[in-house]
Amino acid sequence: MKALLWFLALDATAWAASLQAAPVDAKISFNNQIQPILSEYCYPCHGPDSATRKPKKRPLRLDREQFAFEPRENGKPVIIKSNAPASELIRRIMAKDDDIMPPASEHKTLKPEEIVLLEKWVAQGAQYEKHWSLIQPSRPRLPMDSSGWARNPIDHFVSLKLKENGLKPNPEEHKARLFRRLSFDLTGLPPSPQTVHEFLQDKSPRAYENAADAMLASDQCAEHFTRYWLDAVRYAETQGIHHDHVRSIWPYRD
Helix, strand or coil: CHHHHHHHCCCHHHHHHHCCCCCCCCCCCHHHHHHHHHHHHCHHHHCCCCCCCCCCCCCCCCCCHHHHCCCCCCCCCCCCCCCCCCCHHHHHHHCCCCCCCCCHHHCCCCCHHHHHHHHHHHHCCCCCCCCHHHCCCCCCCCCCCCCCCCCCHHHHHHHHHHHHCCCCCCCCCCHHHHHHHHHHHHHCCCCCHHHHHHHHHCCCCCHHHHHHHHHHCCHHHHHHHHHHHHHHCCCCCECCCCCCCECCCHHHHC
16 A cells, blocks of 8 residues: 555656566566567457458468467477567568568557567567466565665665666655645645645655555545546446437446
8 A cells, every 4th residue: 555655646747657668687577568469460450359360271370389380381489489580470570572561551659668678578489478466466676776765665666767768756745745746646636724734744754654554544545546446437427429318327426
């Protein structure tokens, strides 16, 4: 819970930096970095949908490890582990003629950085991963923070990404403004002058956590996060399309 609350209050710049791709010397993750590329450019013709899979005579699948490494007509798989230059997959995505994949008719072109990721992934052994829900979570090792800026575990990861992207953290925010941000994050409402005053008077090391716990226990917090859920289930009084019939939406409201 403490980590979640600090995450909500992170500066937008630090949050954006933390989502950038791994550095070039890092281990490439299939689930996090490679599958999104394959899903965007390759799966429409070489993915789980048998109706669109190509070529028709002997379809190629790249979404499952047991199919991706099957030998093709030339006796070799399209992905040769640890040998990117010899892999047909890499040759096709780097081709300059009609062999290029995805084909020109798809009007999609891989970005140079995406090609680099695929090439390095193959060079590293083209390791597939199970669906994230089937992988037992493990606590990662905390990166070193030589700057001394980090105050909690998440800060260590943010500090690493800031350093990799040549950025520096913003100065520490004023307590009142930080409290206001927290209030909007957890309740969707600005804090009252009284609660701001009480927060500023709390000099304990757990002042932030205490304020967050109080907000999380409030009805306003429950109502705020319920709005997100209603958006996810497409809450609306009417269908909003075609004939726009009235919907019985009162069960959600109750």
